[in-house]
Amino acid sequence: MISLPFLAVMVIISIGLSAVIFRRNLVKIVMGTSIVASAINLFIVSLGYREGGVAPIFTGAPTLEMVLPTPQALTLTSIVIDLAVTAMMLSFAIIIYKHYGSLDSRKRRLRE
Amino acid sequence: MKRSSESGMSVIVRTVTCVAAIPVIIFGLYVIMHGHLTPGGGFAGGAIIATMTALFIVAEGGDAADRLGRGMLLTAESAGLVLFALLAFLGLRTTFFYNFLANSGSIFGTQVPFGPNPGYLETAGVIPLMNLVVGLEVFAALSLVVIFMFSYRREEQ
Amino acid sequence: MIRVKILTLVLLFAFLVACAVQTHPFGKPDQTFMDDYFIQNGQAETGSNNIVSSVVFDYRGFDTLGEASILFAAAMGVFLVLRRVEK
Numbered sequence: 001m002i003s004l005p006f007l008a009v010m011v012i013i014s015i016g017l018s019a020v021i022f023r024r025n026l027v028k029i030v031m032g033t034s035i036v037a038s039a040i041n042l043f044i045v046s047l048g049y050r051e052g053g054v055a056p057i058f059t060g061a062p063t064l065e066m067v068l069p070t071p072q073a074l075t076l077t078s079i080v081i082d083l084a085v086t087a088m089m090l091s092f093a094i095i096i097y098k099h100y101g102s103l104d105s106r107k108r109r110l111r112e
Numbered sequence: 113m114k115r116s117s118e119s120g121m122s123v124i125v126r127t128v129t130c131v132a133a134i135p136v137i138i139f140g141l142y143v144i145m146h147g148h149l150t151p152g153g154g155f156a157g158g159a160i161i162a163t164m165t166a167l168f169i170v171a172e173g174g175d176a177a178d179r180l181g182r183g184m185l186l187t188a189e190s191a192g193l194v195l196f197a198l199l200a201f202l203g204l205r206t207t208f209f210y211n212f213l214a215n216s217g218s219i220f221g222t223q224v225p226f227g228p229n230p231g232y233l234e235t236a237g238v239i240p241l242m243n244l245v246v247g248l249e250v251f252a253a254l255s256l257v258v259i260f261m262f263s264y265r266r267e268e269q
Numbered sequence: 270m271i272r273v274k275i276l277t278l279v280l281l282f283a284f285l286v287a288c289a290v291q292t293h294p295f296g297k298p299d300q301t302f303m304d305d306y307f308i309q310n311g312q313a314e315t316g317s318n319n320i321v322s323s324v325v326f327d328y329r330g331f332d333t334l335g336e337a338s339i340l341f342a343a344a345m346g347v348f349l350v351l352r353r354v355e356k
Contacts, residue, residue: 002286003295010285017281021274048304051296056320058312059149059231066320068304069311073324076155077336084343087257091350094264148317153325193341200334209330214316224316236317239326242333249337253344264351 005046012039026093026103030086037082044075120173129171133164140247147243149231154243158250165255169262177262185252185259192249199242213237 016039019032048071056066097103120126143150144157169177203210213220214237222234233240293299307320307328315323325333 002290003292005295006289006292007286010282010289013285014278014282018278021278046295047292048298049296050298050301055151056308057149057151058228058318058320061228064227066308068298068301069307069320069324070304072321073329073332076153076321076325077332080155080336080340083254084339084346087343088346088350091261091347094261095350148319148322150319151321153319153322189341189344193337196337197334200330209327209334211315211327214314222316224312224318226312229318231318236315236323237327239315239317239322242326242330243322246333246337250340253340256344257347260347260351 006043009039009043009046012042024105026096026105027090029105030089030093033089034082034086037078037085041075041078041082044071044078047071120176121171126171129167133168136164137161140251144243144247145240146231146233148236148239149233154246155250157243158247159254161247161251162254162258166258169258174262174265177259180255180259182256182259185256189249189252189256192245192252195245196242196249199238199245203238211237211239 013036016032016035019035020029023029023032048068050065050067052063053065053067054062056069056072093103096109100107100109140157140160142157143152143160144154147153147157165180168180200209203212205212214235215221215223216237220234220237220240222232224232224235307324311320311323311328312318315327317323317327
């Protein structure tokens with residue numbers, strides 16, 4: 001059977017993908033991409049949970065049974081990569097608005 | 113008195129921003145420095161300090177984005193990346209990215225016994241130095257992204 | 270056109286749920302040999318209390334070098350795109 005955190009992550013990914021598929025405004029498409037990226041980070045972190053575990057830090061640790069530290073290290077890198085992608089997409093949206101005057105993603109722009 | 117969105121917010125907001133900048137920056141430096149003892153590290157601390165740039169631009173209006181020093185931030189960002197690669201090369205006697213200061217008795221080299229303990233700041237080798245360098249780079253990069261996006265719309269009107 | 274979009278979304282959601290069913294149950298990870306080694310020996314070898322920091326900066330420091338380069342490239346990319354070219 002399916003566990004609840006993984007099902008919640010898949011629902012959030014579908015919400016973000018529906019924003020990318022169904023919306024016209026470029027800024028809303030960028031928001032949908034950002035939602036998908038945050039859901040992926042949540043999925044990576046929730047893969048490393050161990051029942052009854054605490055954070056893998058020895059400063060004032062109550063027990064010695066800890067969750068897995070490697071997915072948290074990979075999520076740090078993933079957050080920075082998502083930030084870089086969102087920054088580049090937003091700067092492209094700024095340039096498109098300056099050159100063509102509209103943020104509609106369905107207007108034909110290559111035929112002058 | 114003309115008050116549009118380009119001229120910044122009221123006196124109360126600007127004063128509270130100046131007052132609240134000091135605890136936020138000190139807290140960000142604390143998170144960076146204790147990256148090997150508590151959750152956090154270089155990336156989270158750099159992001160905390162970079163929020164002060166965005167808050168400053170929001171409080172002072174869009175015109176203030178041209179007055180912030182971009183050359184200094186570009187130098188700090190490049191210096192952060194170069195120093196990070198340099199710290200990785202310093203352990204090359206054994207391997208690339210070797211922790212040559214851990215358990216060695218030098219500046220950050222105290223040995224730590226196994227098990228829970230109150231955190232000692234002098235441990236963990238080259239990791240606190242890497243935290244400092246990465247925190248500087250993350251702060252400079254995020255501040256630069258915010259400043260460039262704000263000052264692009266200035267020159268149109 | 271809108272029916273194609275709805276069909277695509279439903280197919281993607283079904284594929285994602287089929288992937289989520291096949292992962293391990295929440296709270297009982299499968300192969301934990303590498304992470305058990307990190308928890309047992311990380312404090313003695315690197316000397317830091319924070320195992321995540323020692324994994325990010327010591328055991329997998331090469332990934333952090335790539336990540337710092339990506340952040341630098343993002344700032345440079347925004348600078349190059351939003352530039353005022355003098356005519």
